[in-house]
Amino acid sequence: MTGRASITSIISKVLNVAGLDADSKGFGVDMLNKSSYSWVLTRFAIDIRYRPKPFNVIEIATWISDCNRLMSTRNFIVRDSSGEIICEAISQWCVIDLESRKSVDLSFLQSCYRDYILGNLDATIARPAKIASLKAPRSSDHYALYSDIDFNKHVNALRYLNMMLDMVDIELLEDLRPLRVDLHYQHESYIGDKLTTSYEQSGNVSLFEVVRNDEVAAVKCKIEWR
């Protein structure tokens, strides 16, 4: 509605490139699926400086900056065709066992990963932040449907983000000022689960939480509109 890429579509492009890069280096979802494992996004942050127009060509650079036994950290820098930075992002991933849905020790990746851990390079983005609890939110319920689910058989990371953004005033969503999004994925949710999205605005900060079946936080999110 703004003639610019939406927040969700920018993040979608960034995450797609993570998949392509991992796949091309031999440790993508396809490889992990052979052991009934899969990559799962746990934390994500993005600084969006400006929003590209349709058909603008963008270049997304990505690399693994760090990895320990619990998680792998991947950075992104997105530039336009003149080399100007559109956004920077940082993501943390774990590997889960698709049967137990528990995270596994990442040591098994060591041999194929070793040459690809490149440190911070040109990255300037701060690591994903802690996200405060909500005090007096508005809430809305949704039962997870087939189209909410992705290849990992859980509700898709960006679907949660859309559910949260749907609660924000359109004027704010269509204001094209720079912004930072922090996302913390805490528990998976599945088809049929009740998802309660809570939202609170204080000044230029939006806080969100999606609770699964009245029990646990599936996702927390903070957006700073700069």
Place this chain on the structure above:
Amino acid sequence: MTGRASITSIISKVLNVAGLDADSKGFGVDMLNKSSYSWVLTRFAIDIRYRPKPFNVIEIATWISDCNRLMSTRNFIVRDSSGEIICEAISQWCVIDLESRKSVDLSFLQSCYRDYILGNLDATIARPAKIASLKAPRSSDHYALYSDIDFNKHVNALRYLNMMLDMVDIELLEDLRPLRVDLHYQHESYIGDKLTTSYEQSGNVSLFEVVRNDEVAAVKCKIEWR
């Protein structure tokens, strides 16, 4: 959940290529927006022979096969890297005035369009079919949200399809047999509108209708599972 491209994602790739092709030839949305016009999809049909896997490289060929004063017809043939046909599609488009939301006479396109109307070429797909009315459907309501809306400020064509598919048994959705989808977009709907999705299954045919604000059909759809 099947490890294959979903119906919606295949159609999304096809429709994106329509936009890229029109843009590269000088009659894309960007150009039309200068006159406060935009392209709107009215009918679409796709024969899906098989579903590609993630990271499979596909080639989407598209061309304008016909155009009259009311609508422009665009065909697609999608092939895999061995040249085998994955799917064929056909789409009909009108141009609307973004203020009045009414369709306009396409004669104004004649000078830039003339060289690009190529007829049927290799296409074998039948034109979009009439879609029968439902007799005893199940129904579900949804109020259109921000994330349902696209750059044309109406509910996105594929969002309707997801709403309809969300009513179908998962077993059928995950059966990877060939299928044909016919979609007929009849009236636009906007943020806040009540959308009632009705669904009926008879044999291997799924019929759907989305009604806007209890008044008019926004979309009708038929899927044949072959």
